[in-house]
Amino acid sequence: MASDERNQIRVIVRSIEGFGASVVKRIVLDCTANLTDPPNEGGTPIDTRWASANWVPKIGGTFDGLAGDVENVSTGAQQTGVAQVATGYQLSQGIVTITNNVPYILKLNAGSSKQAPAGFVQAAILRAIQGAKLGVSPRD
Numbered sequence: 456m457a458s459d460e461r462n463q464i465r466v467i468v469r470s471i472e473g474f475g476a477s478v479v480k481r482i483v484l485d486c487t488a489n490l491t492d493p494p495n496e497g498g499t500p501i502d503t504r505w506a507s508a509n510w511v512p513k514i515g516g517t518f519d520g521l522a523g524d525v526e527n528v529s530t531g532a533q534q535t536g537v538a539q540v541a542t543g544y545q546l547s548q549g550i551v552t553i554t555n556n557v558p559y560i561l562k563l564n565a566g567s568s569k570q571a572p573a574g575f576v577q578a579a580i581l582r583a584i585q586g587a588k589l590g591v592s593p594r595d
Contacts, residue, residue, distance in 0.1 A: 476546045482583045483512050483540050483551045487533070489579035490553070497578055500568035504528045509555045512536035514544055518554040 490510040492498030499507040508530045511518035518536065523529030540551055559567070566573030 472546050476544055478587055479546070479551055480540055480544050482587050483544075483553060484537060485586055486580050486583035487512050487537060487553055489582050490555075490576065491533070492579075494568070494570035494575075497575060497582065498571070499575070500563050500570035502568075506555065506557045506560055506563055508533055509557045509560070510553055511555070512540050512551060512553045514539055514548050514551050516550070517552045518556070521556050 487510055489497060490499055491507050494500045499510070501507060503525050505523065505525045505528050508528050509522045509532075511522060511532045513536050518532060520532070522532040544551060563571070564574065564576045572578075
């Protein structure tokens with residue numbers, strides 16, 4: 456294979472990697488935004504905002520802690536995760552997760568709050584994926 460052909464292949468591979476990374480970024484960022492929207496827009500039910508603040512994206516693994524506590528809500532971990540995904544994610548870094556470790560998140564998603572229907576998490580994920588397929592973001 457000639458040097459010129461190898462360079463063309465490298466350009467194609469980089470282009471595909473860049474496109475793949477942009478799709479992953481878009482889905483993760485849109486999903487996080489959907490989950491942190493107000494409940495009347497399909498987001499997480501809000502009492503103290505602790506559950507909403509604990510949707511934390513992370514490159515290469517899962518966020519293992521809690522963002523603040525019920526009395527001292529913090530969006531710092533969430534904002535850091537969003538910034539890292541938005542500015543630095545590459546496909547070579549592997550998976551990106553969005554974790555919520557609040558002890559009652561499963562109950563909220565099961566419909567324990569009148570603010571959001573059961574399955575609001577799955578609905579938020581689906582909206583993000585559908586937006587990526589259409590090439591439009593609900594945030595555009």
